Amino acid sequence: MAQLELFSHPGPGVRYRAGLCSTAALGLLLLWALTYLPPLLVAYRSQGLWLKQSTYMEQPTVQFQYEVLLVAMTGADPGSFLAWSTFPAFNRLQEDQLRVPLISTREEDKNHDGKMDQLHFKLELPLQSTEQVLAVQLILTFSYQLHVSVINGTSPFASDYDLTNIIAAYQDRNVTTVLSDSNPVWLVGRAADAPFVINATIRYPVEVILYPLAVV
Incomplete structure (x- = not known):
């Protein structure tokens, strides 16, 4: 899970800085998407959403x-x-x-x-x-x-x-x-x-x- 840390700033407003684990989480999410989404989309297309004939x-x-x-x-x-x-x-x-x-x-x-x-x-x-x-x-x-x-x-x-x-x-x-x-x-x-x-x-x-x- 991404971790969000809050820091004070001498000027007005508040800024956010992502923690180190957010980069790793983003990489894992991207890896999961590249690994599992394409086969799911192909199967879904062949079985229903884009089925053109029977x-x-x-x-x-x-x-x-x-x-x-x-x-x-x-x-x-x-x-x-x-x-x-x-x-x-x-x-x-x-x-x-x-x-x-x-x-x-x-x-x-x-x-x-x-x-x-x-x-x-x-x-x-x-x-x-x-x-x-x-x-x-x-x-x-x-x-x-x-x-x-x-x-x-x-x-x-x-x-x-x-x-x-x-x-x-x-x-x-x-x-x-x-x-x-x-x-x-x-x-x-x-x-x-x-x-x-x-x-x-x-x-x-x-x-x-x-x-x-x-x-x-």
């Missing part, structure tokens, strides 16, 4: 739309490919390159919560004995829905119920999902009369939704 988890509603577009490359030449889709107009454009595959699908609700969790997809493309698939382009379409309300029903601010703001929030709420497989397996070699087979399981994981927090 997250929550949601299981999306996903349904396979049974729309498929397939292009299988069989050589390096531009015309060396086979193609098929569920779109008749696309198929009419393929002429000799059109090849109809056998497709089987099954969606599964593993935890019985009323929402599909994965799609089992199998495609068998018939090939001639001289044909070999070198690369594949495959497009599947899905209906993907998240229940994130654009109207904050608990907000006390009139601006959150303004139609212009609601529409703007809806337009800014675009959600993108990416199909990724870090361990695809391509098996080579087949019998002369065997088809080229694509066998895939597409999982619909729980999504982590990131949303901004309003500054009050």
Whole structure:
């Protein structure tokens, strides 16, 4: 603790002189501030005062739309490919390159919560004995829905119920999902009369939704 000593002075008024221990106390206070305050400020900032966004988890509603577009490359030449889709107009454009595959699908609700969790997809493309698939382009379409309300029903601010703001929030709420497989397996070699087979399981994981927090 700082010690304050009082001395008389021949002139009018009174002056003060800090004791020796006040310098040591000031140094200790400065050392404490430099040691403990920065970590406290960083923790406080990350946990509350300057928090700008938060997250929550949601299981999306996903349904396979049974729309498929397939292009299988069989050589390096531009015309060396086979193609098929569920779109008749696309198929009419393929002429000799059109090849109809056998497709089987099954969606599964593993935890019985009323929402599909994965799609089992199998495609068998018939090939001639001289044909070999070198690369594949495959497009599947899905209906993907998240229940994130654009109207904050608990907000006390009139601006959150303004139609212009609601529409703007809806337009800014675009959600993108990416199909990724870090361990695809391509098996080579087949019998002369065997088809080229694509066998895939597409999982619909729980999504982590990131949303901004309003500054009050």
